[in-house]
Amino acid sequence: MKTLQDKKAILCDMDGVLYHGNRLLPGAKEFIEWIKKEKKKxxxxxxxxxxxxxxxxxxxxxxGIEVEPKNFYTSAIxxxxxxxxxxxxxSVYIIGGAGLxxxxxxxxxxxxxxNPNYVVIGETKDYDFDKVEKAINLVLAGAKLIGTNPDTKDRIGNGFTPGTGALIAPIEKVTGCQAYFLGKPNPFTMSQAMKKLNAKKEDTIIIGDRMDTDIIGGMETGIETVLLLSGVTTQSTLKQFAYHPDYIFQGLIDFVKFCTQEGETPNVFQYNRFSFIPLSG
Structure with missing residues (x-):
């Protein structure tokens, strides 16, 4: 079994991991520097x-971080x-942003x-009653309902904003049609990401802040999972889930310190069968 340091490829979430809104989180720059230095995918x-x-x-x-466009894979794609x-x-009717x-x-x-084939919903601030009403009637007329991801809320600054799952809910409620969601943890999305990353499962980890997307997506794909408590999931909400990550760090800076063995050893936990057990640095 390869250690975290030996993994050759990383699937990494962004919001709640690298930044909150327009604020870079501690360890983000060091993480990118480590990735480049170690030639990780x-x-x-x-x-x-x-x-x-x-x-x-x-x-x-x-x-302050430089990454190539080829290194991003969005739920819109x-x-x-x-x-x-x-x-x-x-053909599609879209309620969503420019990326979608x-x-x-x-x-x-x-x-x-x-008469579109699909009504596709993604997160957007350009959301109003008229567009929702149009989407409802198109779905009732036969269009299939698609969501770019199932997230019900997204972090914004120190608070939250409605996510795609929340924006699509009124359309589901009125039409009685259940949307099909892409994004994490959808198996199609995960398999396409692994294909794009071009790495073996045993060589790959996923890093994220959400149990219901990042961690379960990694689990069901068969790769090791790293949860950061710097975003949506907290130590208290973690108890609500019937599954668990392989590793937990407070934030990305602790992950980097653990992998580089630099500075004071951070608190990192790995699950055993019954509870967390601390790992030494």
Whole structure:
């Protein structure tokens, strides 16, 4: 069994791991430096669908981190790839951001607000009653309902904002149709990410802050999981889940210290059958 330090590839969440909003979290720069120094493969696997890979690159650049667009895989891209396999050259009605519109356009889809094949919902601030009403009636007329990810809330600053799962809920409620969600932990999304990363399962870890997407997605993919308590999941909410991560760190800075063996040994925990057991650095 390979240790964390020996893993060759990393799937990594972004919000709650690298940053909160426009604030870089401790250890983010050191993490990227370690990745580059050790020549690890890295793919930022995000359930965000409102930005394109280039826009995500620019966001990280503004925060002082340089990453290539090829190192991002968004739920918008996963959604577009899935729908392309299901209905090539189809049409969509979209409630979502520029990243989702761009991904669907690149996949060959046209926008249609009369009789689309799909109604696709992603996180967006451009959300109003008229658009929801339109989406409801299109679904009732036969369009399939798709969500870019199942997240019900996303962190923003010190609080939260409604996620795709919350934005799509009124449409599900009125139509009686259950949406199909892409993004993490959807098996299609995870398998496409692993294919893009081009790494073996035993050589890969996933790092994230959410039990219901990052950790279960990694578990069901067969890769080791690292939970950071710097985002959505806390030590108290962790108890609500019937499954657990392989490792837990307070934040990315502790993960980096553990992997580089630099500075004071951080508190890191690994699960045994019954409880957490501390690991020495």
């Amino acid at each position: 890295i793919l930022f696997l995000t359930n965000s669908s409102d930005r394109t890979p280039v826009e995500l690159q620019q966001k990280l650049r503004r925060l 996963a959604t577009a790839q899935f729908l392309k396999k299901q209905c090539p050259q189809g 519109v761009h991904a669907l356009y690149e996949a060959g889809f046209s926008v249609n607000d009369v």
